[in-house]
Amino acid sequence: MAGINIIPLFVVIPLGAAFLISLFGKFIKRFADIAAIVTSMSILICSFHVMMLLQNTPGKLLIYKIGGWAPPFGICLVIDGLSMFMLFIISLIGFFVTVYSVAYMEKYTDKPKFFTLFSLMICGMNGAVITGDIFNLFVFLEIASIASYALVAFGTGHEELEASFKYAIMGSVASCFIFMAIAFLYGFTSTLNMADMARVLIYKQGNSFVPFVGVLLLMGFGLKSALIPFHAWLPDAHSSAPAPVSAMLSGVLIKALGVYSLVRIFFNILGATQGFLSALMFLSVISIIIGGILSLSQWNLKRLMAYSSIGQIGYILLGIGLGTPLGIFGAMFHLLNHSVMKSLLFLTAGSIDYAGGGKDLREMSGISKSMPFTAKMNLIASLSVSGIPPFGGFFSKLIIIVACLQKGYLGYGVCAVIGSILTLSAFMKVQKFAFFGEIKDSSRNIKEAPLLMRFSMAFLALFCVIGGLMLLPGMRFFISDAVQVVVKGTGYSSVILEAVLK
Amino acid sequence: MGLYFLCIILFCVGFYGVLRKRNIVKIIIGLVIMNYSMSLFFVLLGYRLHGRAPIESQSQPIVNMVDPLPQALVLTSIVISLAVMALLIAIAIRIYERYGTFDITKIKNLRG
Numbered sequence: 001m002a003g004i005n006i007i008p009l010f011v012v013i014p015l016g017a018a019f020l021i022s023l024f025g026k027f028i029k030r031f032a033d034i035a036a037i038v039t040s041m042s043i044l045i046c047s048f049h050v051m052m053l054l055q056n057t058p059g060k061l062l063i064y065k066i067g068g069w070a071p072p073f074g075i076c077l078v079i080d081g082l083s084m085f086m087l088f089i090i091s092l093i094g095f096f097v098t099v100y101s102v103a104y105m106e107k108y109t110d111k112p113k114f115f116t117l118f119s120l121m122i123c124g125m126n127g128a129v130i131t132g133d134i135f136n137l138f139v140f141l142e143i144a145s146i147a148s149y150a151l152v153a154f155g156t157g158h159e160e161l162e163a164s165f166k167y168a169i170m171g172s173v174a175s176c177f178i179f180m181a182i183a184f185l186y187g188f189t190s191t192l193n194m195a196d197m198a199r200v201l202i203y204k205q206g207n208s209f210v211p212f213v214g215v216l217l218l219m220g221f222g223l224k225s226a227l228i229p230f231h232a233w234l235p236d237a238h239s240s241a242p243a244p245v246s247a248m249l250s251g252v253l254i255k256a257l258g259v260y261s262l263v264r265i266f267f268n269i270l271g272a273t274q275g276f277l278s279a280l281m282f283l284s285v286i287s288i289i290i291g292g293i294l295s296l297s298q299w300n301l302k303r304l305m306a307y308s309s310i311g312q313i314g315y316i317l318l319g320i321g322l323g324t325p326l327g328i329f330g331a332m333f334h335l336l337n338h339s340v341m342k343s344l345l346f347l348t349a350g351s352i353d354y355a356g357g358g359k360d361l362r363e364m365s366g367i368s369k370s371m372p373f374t375a376k377m378n379l380i381a382s383l384s385v386s387g388i389p390p391f392g393g394f395f396s397k398l399i400i401i402v403a404c405l406q407k408g409y410l411g412y413g414v415c416a417v418i419g420s421i422l423t424l425s426a427f428m429k430v431q432k433f434a435f436f437g438e439i440k441d442s443s444r445n446i447k448e449a450p451l452l453m454r455f456s457m458a459f460l461a462l463f464c465v466i467g468g469l470m471l472l473p474g475m476r477f478f479i480s481d482a483v484q485v486v487v488k489g490t491g492y493s494s495v496i497l498e499a500v501l502k
Numbered sequence: 503m504g505l506y507f508l509c510i511i512l513f514c515v516g517f518y519g520v521l522r523k524r525n526i527v528k529i530i531i532g533l534v535i536m537n538y539s540m541s542l543f544f545v546l547l548g549y550r551l552h553g554r555a556p557i558e559s560q561s562q563p564i565v566n567m568v569d570p571l572p573q574a575l576v577l578t579s580i581v582i583s584l585a586v587m588a589l590l591i592a593i594a595i596r597i598y599e600r601y602g603t604f605d606i607t608k609i610k611n612l613r614g
Contacts, residue, residue: 135575142582153593159611161597172586176536187547236612
């Protein structure tokens with residue numbers, strides 16, 4: 001297979017771009033913009049290519065051995081259905097956010113540094129998603145996290161610094177827990193390869209080791225993905241960061257680092273037990289309800305969206321916690337929809353801020369008259385996130401609720417419906433205060449966003465509208481391949497180890 | 503066994519610092535202590551009593567070596583914690599420039 005050599009490019013391209021941008025960005029005008037767009041475009045093309053390659057490969061599995069070392073000893077990069085799914089979301093959202101930030105970041109002073117950190121963040125996420133080695137996962141996770149701590153503090157104002165400090169401390173504590181769990185896993189299984197580790201754990205069962213490591217990992221990845229007892233960093237970080245960064249954080253980062261790693265480690269390595277699934281479902285239902293209520297009570301536009309993100313992460317983890325194929329399908333579908341629509345929401349909030357509308361809902365009014373395009377985009381994303389029928393968000397929430405009822409968790413299903421109503425009312429509040437109403441004198445001279453910003457918002461809105469089409473039989477393979485990997489559980493190890501021997 | 507308890511005690515000291523201290527610099531020191539305790543723990547996992555350095559040579563048989571892999575991993579993790587520490591200290595200096603204090607109870611623009 002010749003095409004397999006493309007896999008390391010997902011890490012190499014953004015890493016090289018970060019290096020080049022930091023080196024030449026200061027001296028050559030516009031170099032940073034062009035390099036960033038070319039980078040994210042080429043990653044998007046690569047991910048399309050790998051998707052085609054994966055479809056034509058028997059077993060739907062691509063393994064690249066770094067340096068030619070066979071997996072239990074060397075590090076391997078593994079692309080299966082789940083990795084491909086996450087990789088595609090990262091590259092898609094990454095491309096549109098890069099295009100957006102070329103125009104948006106004009107008002108900040110040092111654009112090359114922004115794109116350096118941004119490329120590093122994409123590099124870290126891509127690496128974390130495609131690696132097959134648990135320590136490598138930790139390293140890439142830290143690369144992405146450190147870049148995102150710095151990006152949150154990018155404006156270096158009062159709020160940015162405070163939010164970034166809080167985020168950095170909590171994220172580092174989470175990394176400490178993850179590192180401790182990896183140390184225990186290595187001590188117990190004496191291997192670091194994920195597939196090999198799963199194989200050893202199957203033979204060595206019957207003690208309290210796995211639940212202990214499970215709790216450590218749940219704390220670590222729960223902090224990274226902002227489940228409700230661990231959520232305190234998210235509203236601050238998301239509302240203070242520059243808009244493209246909040247879109248990336250909320251749309252992709254908490255999913256690639258939190259949800260993906262949680263699913264990969266718990267389902268494919270440790271083997272999901274019923275106790276763990278119940279704990280996950282309980283936490284996610286609390287997230288749905290509390291995230292919804294808190295988002296309803298916010299007056300800062302980006303803070304409202306951030307709390308709504310916590311609720312939507314709750315939906316994703318509720319679907320995963322059900323453990324049935326239908327629930328996991330709904331969760332993956334909601335992950336895709338949510339990353340598109342929440343990025344779009346943050347981008348619209350950013351363009352209102354860019355045009356001078358501010359962040360406080362009480363001070364803005366009648367923006368739909370001065371910024372009709374942004375208002376339409378925000379309306380589409382709001383309808384999708386609150387689950388109005390023709391949009392993608394409706395179908396994914398419906399699948400999760402049906403899966404709840406199918407498994408017999410009536411109470412959780414009712415909570416999910418209540419959460420949806422809370423989200424709808426929160427976004428109706430945004431529409432009423434920000435976009436409708438009388439136009440104020442202070443916002444009379446607000447102009448529409450620049451072309452590049454409108455371009456990426458329009459395409460994300462298009463994906464929001466056609467999101468429901470992913471359920472059609474011809475398109476469904478994209479999600480159901482990811483679901484297959486999760487449902488297979490610890491069978492993952494034998495699949496990978498057999499593919500290596502070939 | 504005593505060394506493992508030392509790791510746990512160090513970890514708890516660091517965690518206490520992160521959770522209870524009000525000064526930003528002390529919080530950072532607590533975090534660094536946590537990281538060090540984890541590194542120590544990981545190296546201890548690969549250590550064996552009276553083991554020798556994992557260097558292959560013709561004269562000595564390959565017995566009683568310590569496990570070299572945790573040492574390599576801990577080196578990586580030390581570099582990562584160094585990066586986090588540098589970033590945190592840079593942020594702390596900027597916070598001091600903006601707010602004029604290191605006390606986290608006085609730094610609370612964001613709430614709700």
